[in-house]
Amino acid sequence: AERTRDEVELPPPAIDNRLTVHPLWPEIDRISTEQIQAAFEEVGGENGWQLFAEEGDMRMYRREVEVDGMVMDPLKAMHKVRGVSAREMCHYFFNPRYRYEWETTLETMTIVEQVSRDALVFHQTFKRIWPASQRDALFWSHVRASHANTYAVTNHSTTNPDYPPNAGACIRLFVTVCLACRSSWPAGEQPTRDNITTSIAYCSTVNPGGWAPAGVLRAVYKREYPKFLKRFTSYVVDQCRGKPLAI
Ligand code: 16C
Numbered sequence: 126a127e128r129t130r131d132e133v134e135l136p137p138p139a140i141d142n143r144l145t146v147h148p149l150w151p152e153i154d155r156i157s158t159e160q161i162q163a164a165f166e167e168v169g170g171e172n173g174w175q176l177f178a179e180e181g182d183m184r185m186y187r188r189e190v191e192v193d194g195m196v197m198d199p200l201k202a203m204h205k206v207r208g209v210s211a212r213e214m215c216h217y218f219f220n221p222r223y224r225y226e227w228e229t230t231l232e233t234m235t236i237v238e239q240v241s242r243d244a245l246v247f248h249q250t251f252k253r254i255w256p257a258s259q260r261d262a263l264f265w266s267h268v269r270a271s272h273a274n275t276y277a278v279t280n281h282s283t284t285n286p287d288y289p290p291n292a293g294a295c296i297r298l299f300v301t302v303c304l305a306c307r308s309s310w311p312a313g314e315q316p317t318r319d320n321i322t323t324s325i326a327y328c329s330t331v332n333p334g335g336w337a338p339a340g341v342l343r344a345v346y347k348r349e350y351p352k353f354l355k356r357f358t359s360y361v362v363d364q365c366r367g368k369p370l371a372i
Contacts, residue, residue, distance in 0.1 A: 134216070134220060134242075135212060135213075135216050135371055136212055136215050136216055136219065136243060136268040136269070136270065136276055137242050137243055137270075138270050139270065140243065140269060141241035141242045141243045141244070142241075143240065143241035143242075144240055144241040144243055144244045144267070147240050147241070147244070149240065149244070149246075149265055149283065152281075152283075153244060153265060153267050153279075153281075156279060156281050156301070157267050157269060157277070157279040157303075160277070160279045160281075160301065160303035160305075160328065161271050161275075161277045161279070161303060161305050163303070163328060164201075164277065164303050164305035164326035164327075164328050165305060165307075165326055168186050168201055168203075172188075173188045174186035174187070174188055174201060175187060175188070175189070177347055178347065178350070178351045180351065180355070182203075182204055182205040182206075183202065183203070183204040183351070183354060183355065184202065184203045184204075185200065185201070185202045185203075185350055185351060185354075186200070186201045186202070187199065187200050187201075187346075191339070192332075194336075194339070195332070195333055195335075195336065195337070195339075196333065196337070196339045196342045196343060197330060197331070197332050197333075198330075198343070198346070199328070199329070199330045200327075200328065200329045200330070200346070200350055201326070201327070201328050202325075202326070202327040202328075202350065202354055203324070203325065203326055203327075204324075204325040204327070204354055204358060205322055205323070205324050205325070206322070206323050206325060206358045206361070206362065207321070207322050207323075208318045208319070208321065208362055208365065209318075209321070209323055209361050209362055209365045210274075210306075210308045210316070210321060210323060210370060210371060210372050211274060211275055211276040211306035211307055211308045211323050212270075212276045212308075212371050212372060213361060213365055213370075213371055214276070214304070214306040214323055214325065214358075214361055215268050215276040215277065215278050215304065215306055216268075216371075217357075217360065217361045217364060218268075218278045218304050218357065219243075219245075219266060219268040219278045221234060221236060221245065221247070223360075223364070226360060227353075227356055227357045227360040228353075228357075229349075229352065229353070229356065230251050230252055230349060230353075231249060231250075231251060231252070232249075232250040232251055232252055232259075233248075233249065233250045234247060234248075234249050235247065235248040235249075237263065237285055237287070237288060238285075240265070243267060243268050243269060244265060244266065244267045244268075245265070245266050246263070246264070246265050246266070246283060246285065247262075247263070247264055247265075247266060247280075248261065248262070248263050248285075248288050249261060249262050249264075250295055251298075254337070254341060254342070254345055255341075256338070256341070257333075257336070257337040257338065257341070257342075258294070258295070258296045258335070259294055259295045259296070260295055260296055260297070260298045260333070260334065261295035261296075261297055261298070262282060262297065262298050262299070262300050263282060263283055263284065263285055263288050263290075263297070264280045264281055264282045264283055264300055265280070265281055265283050266278060266279070266280045267279050267280075271305070272307070274307055274308040274309065274372075275305065275306065275307045275308075276305075276306055277303060277304060277305040277306065278302075278303070278304045279301075279302070279303045280300060280301070280302040280303075281300070281301050281302075282298075282299040282300055282301070290334075291334075291335075296333075296334045296335040297334050298331060298332060298333050298334040299331070299332040299334060300329070300330070300331050300332075301328075301329070301330045302327075302328065302329045302330075303326075303327070303328045303329075304325065304326075304327050305325070305326045305327075305328075306323050306324070306325050306326075307323065307324050308321055308322070308323045308324075308372070309321070309322055309323075309324070310322070316370060316372055317370060318365070318370050321370065325354075325358070327354060329350070331346075
C-alpha cells in the first residue's frame with residue numbers, strides 16, 4: 126500500500142540505527158529509560174506530591190523544591206484521552222512541524238541537529254515572564270516505542286558550542302521533560318477511534334538557570350501547565366479526526 130507522508134513520519138516502532146551510533150546515544154538511552162519508568166510510577170501522597178490542578182480526567186501534582194532560593198518544583202501530570210493512540214500523541218509532541226500550533230510559551234524554535242528519525246536537538250526561546258529575564262533552552266528530544274502499546278518522548282538539556290549559554294539577552298534554563306503514553310482498548314476487540322483510550326503521564330522539571338521570583342514562577346506554572354496539557358491533547362484529538370488510527 127502507498128504510504129502517506131504522515132505514516133512515514135510517525136514515531137518508528139524500533140530505535141533508528143543512526144541514533145545508536147551518535148555520541149549522544151548513551152545519555153539519550155539512559156535518561157529516556159529512567160524518565161519513562163518514573164513517569165508510570167504512582168503518585169502516592171507519601172512521596173510529597175501535592176495535587177494542584179484537577180479537571181475531568183486530568184490531575185496535576187507538584188513537589189516544592191528550592192535550591193539556593195530558586196524554584197525547581199518537579200511536576201507530574203496524569204490524563205486520559207479517548208480516540209487517539211499513544212503513537213499519535215507522541216508524533217504531535219515530537220514533530221517540530223506542529224509545535225507552534227500547540228506550544229503557547231514559545232517565541233522561537235530552531236532545529237540545531239537532525240540526529241535521526243527519532244532524535245533531534247532544538248534551541249528554543251520562550252516568552253518573557255515579567256519581571257524575570259527572557260529564557261532559552263537547548264535540548265535533545267527523543268521519541269521511542271517502549272512497553273506494549275506505549276510510546277514516549279523525552280526532552281533533556283544539552284550543550285553545543287554554536288549555542289553558548291547566557292550569551293545574548295536570554296538566560297539558559299535546563300529542562301527534563303517526559304511525555305509517556307499508553308493505549309488500551311477492550312480485550313478481544315481491534316483498536317478503533319471509538320474504543321481506544323490513551324493514558325498520559327507528563328513529567329517536567331525546569332531549572333530556571335538564574336534568579337526568578339518564586340511567587341511569580343509558581344503562579345505562572347500553575348496556570349501554564351494545565352493550559353498546555355488541555356490544549357495539546359485537544360489539538361491531537363482535532364488533528365486525528367477522520368484519519369486512520371495509527372497504532
Ligand atoms: O513540554 C513542553 N514543551 C516542549 C516543547 O516545547 C518542551 C519544552 C520545554 C520547556 C519548558 C520550559 C518552559 C519555560 C517557559 C518560560 C516562559 C513561560 C511563558 C508563559 C507565558 C507568559 O519540553 C510543554 C511545556 C509547558 C510549559 C509550561 C510552563 C512552565 C513554566 C515553568 C517555569 C519556567 C521558569 C522560567 C523562569 C523565568
